[in-house]
Amino acid sequence: xxxxxxxxxxxxxxxxxxxxxxxxxxxxxxxxxxxxxxxxxxxxxxxxxxxxxxxxxxxxxxxxxxxxxxxxxxxxxxxx
Numbered sequence: 067x068x069x070x071x072x073x074x075x076x077x078x079x080x081x082x083x084x085x086x087x088x089x090x091x092x093x094x095x096x097x098x099x100x101x102x103x104x105x106x107x108x109x110x111x112x113x114x115x116x117x118x119x120x121x122x123x124x125x126x127x128x129x130x131x132x133x134x135x136x137x138x139x140x141x142x143x144x145x146x
Contacts, residue, residue, distance in 0.1 A: 080108070 070078045080090065088110045090096070095111040130138075 084108075 068081045068084055070081055072078050080096075084090075088108075090110055097109045097111055099107040099109060101107065
């Protein structure tokens, strides 16, 4: 069992092994689901499509056709 210590300000640090297991990074949000008076579950909040829409867009990037993208993926797979 991994543990963490609550500070006087009510803060705690999620141990590195837990952050890695849940793939949590700085700025990510987590939810606490409380079960009764003695148990709480920490759950990572997943991002919605709206949160990530357009994050890969770059006006400098030339447009590619589906065929070009498929060929690029196939080429990378052959290199493995």
